[in-house]
Amino acid sequence: MxxxxxxxxxxxxxxxxxxxxxxxxxxxxxxxxFLGPNGxxxxxxxNVLSTLSDFDGxxxxxxGYALPKQEFSVKRILGLVPQEIALYMDLTxxxxxxxxxxxxxLSGAALRxxxxxxxxxxxxxxxxxxRVKKMSGGQQRRLNIACGIAHGPELIIMDEPTVxxxxxxxxxxxxxxxxxNERGATIIYTSHYMPEVQELADRIAIIDHGRLAxxxxxxxxxEHVTDRKTLRIGVDDKNAVFLSKGVExxxxxxxxxxxxxxxxxxxxxxxxxxVKHAAFSDGQLRVDVDLTxxxxxxxxxxxxxxxxxxxxxxxxxxxxxxxxxxxTGNELTKEGA
Amino acid sequence: xxxxxxxxxxxxxRDKSALFFSLLFPALLCFILGSMLQSLDNPDEPLGExxxxxxxxxxDEAFGAGVAAFMDGLTDSADVVLVGGVGQGAxxxxxLVDAGDADAALVFSDGEIAVYEGADYLLSNAVRLIAQGxxxxxxxxxxxVTENPESYPQIAAVQEQDAGGFTERQVSGVNRSMMDFYxxxxxxxxxxxxxxxxxxxxxxxxxxxxxxxxxxxxxxSRAQVFFGYxxxxxxxxxxxxxxxxVCAYFLFGASYADRWQDNVLLFCFFLVLGAAIxxxxxxxxxxxxxxxxxxxxxxxxxxxxxxGTFNKDIALGGVTLPPTAALEAAFDLTVFGRDGKVLFAMAxxxxxxxxxxxxxxxxxxxxxxxx
Numbered sequence: 040m041x042x043x044x045x046x047x048x049x050x051x052x053x054x055x056x057x058x059x060x061x062x063x064x065x066x067x068x069x070x071x072x073f074l075g076p077n078g079x080x081x082x083x084x085x086n087v088l089s090t091l092s093d094f095d096g097x098x099x100x101x102x103g104y105a106l107p108k109q110e111f112s113v114k115r116i117l118g119l120v121p122q123e124i125a126l127y128m129d130l131t132x133x134x135x136x137x138x139x140x141x142x143x144x145l146s147g148a149a150l151r152x153x154x155x156x157x158x159x160x161x162x163x164x165x166x167x168x169x170r171v172k173k174m175s176g177g178q179q180r181r182l183n184i185a186c187g188i189a190h191g192p193e194l195i196i197m198d199e200p201t202v203x204x205x206x207x208x209x210x211x212x213x214x215x216x217x218x219x220n221e222r223g224a225t226i227i228y229t230s231h232y233m234p235e236v237q238e239l240a241d242r243i244a245i246i247d248h249g250r251l252a253x254x255x256x257x258x259x260x261x262e263h264v265t266d267r268k269t270l271r272i273g274v275d276d277k278n279a280v281f282l283s284k285g286v287e288x289x290x291x292x293x294x295x296x297x298x299x300x301x302x303x304x305x306x307x308x309x310x311x312x313x314v315k316h317a318a319f320s321d322g323q324l325r326v327d328v329d330l331t332x333x334x335x336x337x338x339x340x341x342x343x344x345x346x347x348x349x350x351x352x353x354x355x356x357x358x359x360x361x362x363x364x365x366x367t368g369n370e371l372t373k374e375g376a
Numbered sequence: 377x378x379x380x381x382x383x384x385x386x387x388x389x390r391d392k393s394a395l396f397f398s399l400l401f402p403a404l405l406c407f408i409l410g411s412m413l414q415s416l417d418n419p420d421e422p423l424g425e426x427x428x429x430x431x432x433x434x435x436d437e438a439f440g441a442g443v444a445a446f447m448d449g450l451t452d453s454a455d456v457v458l459v460g461g462v463g464q465g466a467x468x469x470x471x472l473v474d475a476g477d478a479d480a481a482l483v484f485s486d487g488e489i490a491v492y493e494g495a496d497y498l499l500s501n502a503v504r505l506i507a508q509g510x511x512x513x514x515x516x517x518x519x520x521v522t523e524n525p526e527s528y529p530q531i532a533a534v535q536e537q538d539a540g541g542f543t544e545r546q547v548s549g550v551n552r553s554m555m556d557f558y559x560x561x562x563x564x565x566x567x568x569x570x571x572x573x574x575x576x577x578x579x580x581x582x583x584x585x586x587x588x589x590x591x592x593x594x595x596x597s598r599a600q601v602f603f604g605y606x607x608x609x610x611x612x613x614x615x616x617x618x619x620x621x622v623c624a625y626f627l628f629g630a631s632y633a634d635r636w637q638d639n640v641l642l643f644c645f646f647l648v649l650g651a652a653i654x655x656x657x658x659x660x661x662x663x664x665x666x667x668x669x670x671x672x673x674x675x676x677x678x679x680x681x682x683x684g685t686f687n688k689d690i691a692l693g694g695v696t697l698p699p700t701a702a703l704e705a706a707f708d709l710t711v712f713g714r715d716g717k718v719l720f721a722m723a724x725x726x727x728x729x730x731x732x733x734x735x736x737x738x739x740x741x742x743x744x745x746x747x
Binding site for chain 2: 089090091111114115117119121122123124125126127128129130134135137138139141142143144170186187
């Protein structure tokens with residue numbers, strides 16, 4: 040059953056078109072992953088769906104209610120978990136959840152029960168009386184979720200809910216999203232972190248420059264990639280570690296030199312015939328090449344020429360990451376996450 | 377809306393720096409600067425000539441001698457003119473006031489001094505204050521009567537009509553001190569600082585940290601959202617005014633108005649004044665793209681300084697700044713017991729509150745504001 044219908048939606052900011060003729064549907068009860076690089080139009084689309092933003096063209100329908108006409112009907116069934124920590128820092132966890140849940144008409148015992156349940160749900164029951172500013176980043180993220188779900192919404196929109204959290208909090212958040220879904224909530228979820236989306240989402244939409252680049256299950260998306268394969272080359276190069284962790288914008292002079300050197304290496308490999316893309320990821324060199332590439336010798340030649348020792352070599356089946364790259368021409372993040 | 381207002385208030389009153397700079401610091405500064413600068417205080421304009429009619433009807437020699445010395449001293453002043461001499465009777469002296477030939481009449485009888493005040497309250501007040509000094513010195517019973525009770529509604533409750541058309545009143549014993557003026561000025565100042573900065577910051581930081589977005593995503597109308605913040609401002613001003621009025625009364629002996637009804641009105645005035653300032657500054661917070669704290673602080677300090685909060689107001693070519701108007705209205709109520717200016721100011725504040733609510737709701741409906 041199609042629960043969210045987005046049909047040829049366009050949103051412009053002056054001359055800039057943030058969302059361009061975008062169409063997709065989300066089924067009731069599914070976790071819908073929304074992938075795209077920065078500036079792709081993900082947040083603008085979510086703002087339209089969460090009634091925070093008007094749109095210039097197209098149609099949006101949620102649970103049978105058309106936007107913007109039936110905005111208030113949509114708001115009542117909607118839970119929003121924004122990308123930023125949208126909390127009152129001087130209020131306690133409990134006061135924050137109470138405040139936001141009460142906006143949905145909850146009061147008295149029902150409100151108290153909903154607040155307690157939401158806090159317990161995100162593992163913050165023991166921190167209920169703690170002021171937000173004294174909480175860790177991970178706890179604040181979880182509280183951010185609690186504030187968006189306490190009123191029991193049917194549709195939950197989560198905009199990068201795991202940004203900047205530690206592994207434990209990430210795991211807790213992922214678990215809570217799964218549980219919410221099992222309880223019947225439809226979830227639209229964006230993330231820069233591809234493994235997260237792969238793990239959670241029933242279906243995924245890839246958006247780039249405000250347009251839909253691809254949509255479907257992970258398997259369906261992988262079918263888009265028929266023209267390339269990925270080589271994973273284990274290299275003995277400390278530069279690889281630096282680059283795979285991300286050095287863009289770092290001020291350290293040595294690190295910048297290392298980054299520059301690695302960047303040159305990647306550019307050199309990328310220019311080779313048959314190579315579509317090269318990047319460092321998880322300490323490995325990942326090279327997307329044409330299926331028709333006759334030999335990988337030129338790639339190995341460049342590495343040897345630069346004095347980089349090759350430790351291992353493996354051919355990898357297409358992943359969501361290569362699919363993303365194939366569909367958008369860009370990596371999801373600079374870090375190659 | 378109430379939960380939203382509650383959230384706003386908790387956030388505001390738990391922020392120590394906001395509390396210090398908008399509540400405690402202005403209060404301290406007002407008292408400290410007020411005390412430092414009071415020696416520089418001069419009247420805004422001279423009263424000019426004061427015509428006094430006097431009648432001495434006493435058998436007590438010592439008191440009579442005191443009265444004579446007092447009258448000599450009084451008439452030595454170039455500004456005081458004795459009308460009709462001291463030998464006339466009380467009726468004649470009162471008659472001169474009735475006829476408008478004297479601004480006030482002093483009637484000295486055994487151990488008692490009565491002041492019959494004329495229509496000009498400033499001149500009458502001057503005579504009364506002089507006479508009060510004499511009464512204290514000689515431990516005399518002091519009675520003040522006025523023929524224009526409407527100009528003193530704060531003491532009208534204890535008035536008594538006498539045969540001569542004058543209205544006798546018991547002087548309440550309120551001795552005005554500079555503290556009375558500072559206490560009122562302080563609340564006006566805190567209303568501007570606290571409500572202004574609090575109101576602007578709430579909306580500005582709400583936009584910055586996403587809480588406003590979250591509130592706007594809820595099934596509340598934009599008007600409800602904006603009035604939620606305004607309600608927070610209203611309660612904030614109530615808390616501020618109550619705390620400062622009570623503290624100034626008990627700690628510093630500030631007396632405010634003479635009648636409790638006027639003090640209730642004064643409290644209500646501070647309440648709507650704070651809410652109006654909140655409303656306007658909520659709009660500022662909704663509009664600006666930078667932290668409004670510092671610029672607003674500078675604007676308020678300048679306005680308050682020029683409005684005479686610390687000493688004398690600075691004339692700005694006929695322009696009445698909002699704090700000046702608020703102070704004038706409050707002083708008119710507390711010192712003279714007249715509620716006209718306060719009621720007018722409250723009406724203006726109510727219009728400002730409604731207008732800001734309407735504009736704020738419209739601004740919030742332009743959805744880009746919250747994104």
